[in-house]
Amino acid sequence: MTICLLFSQSLVHTSEDLTLTNLEALADNESTIISCYGVGSIDCPLTKTKVKFIE
């Protein structure tokens, strides 16, 4: 099952438009979830975008 959510979060204080934030979650079963948050430079293996951190 794949769950995709979107929300916003300010990341770089001087760029208000830099609030593009995404969260993509993959749940292979109910106990296994990886989520990618924010805008940054870490490659998210799920969304294939650069994110702030992976949880």
Add this chain to the structure above:
Amino acid sequence: MNRFFSFLFVVCLSLVSCQDDIYTKKKFVQEIELTSSQYMLDQVQFRYPYRIRMYGNKLFIMDLHGDENYIYTFSYPDLHYLRTYGKKGSGPNEILDCKNIRIDENGHLWMLDSNKNILVCFSDTEQYEIPLPRSLIRTLDFDLIGNSQFVVPDYKGESRCKVINKSGEIVEEYGEIPSLKYQNSRTDIALAQAWRSFLDYNPENGILAIATQLGEVIEIYDALHDSLIATICGPDGEPKYLRNNGFAKPNGIMGYSDVQVGSKAIYALFWGQTLKDIQHGKVTHEGGNRLEVFDLHGNLTKVYLLDRYITGFQIDEKTQTILALDPNCNQPLVEYCNLKSQ
């Protein structure tokens, strides 16, 4: 006295984090504070300036999260806007996801599009693509080897990096992930994800440097003789992660974000924030302010402490200046001068 305890702390952490003699440990060295001067780039608004390259009197700046385009060029040093490259989009000749840029010997711009799995070359009049092997799965960085080959990190972990020719074929591979914790399973894809790295190759001396984004490890290869010169490990050690359904969930630090091999030194930009602090909003900036300088044998010789947090840099060893990108302000291009006199 405080400096002595700091030194003792670093040494203790080094002993804990890098337990094996195959790692070269960072020794305490002189830290030199540098103050920047800021340039004005009036015509372009960057979202996340990440890579900077210079060729002749032309400056290339890559925006990792560009709105419409990924690369902007300017004349240097007068900084007049020239043009853009890499229009964002999924159509023909458009770029889905720009990870890095390089300039070849002829001044042509090369770009890595990870999501399209291609390398793209731009000249003033044309644009052509080189498909990357599907077996690589995903490529996160690249550098040029002369005019005919490229080196890329190995996302699958089968080796540390692979050499690709202009037909998109793998022709050579180097090394292995130097993990001590997982030394019996070094070809694992989750391990390779956690060991994602940035690399830089200097064709003049044949040195290839690889710096971990999520750890404090740098590897130095002699690519001409296909040998590992050194693996340098700092107090934060190798990338830490939790394995989750075949993926790596990093839980250590933000390590290096850019590396450059010079003629006699290797420069690496270190962040050092914990991912936990970033996750909890305790880190309000993007980038690092420790520019570490190693000799080509892997000995840390000095550390430049920058007055800004930067994401990418370009050092001109002849003029002893650093051009750098500070994504935390509206005018991201900054310069550090007179390194030799410091």
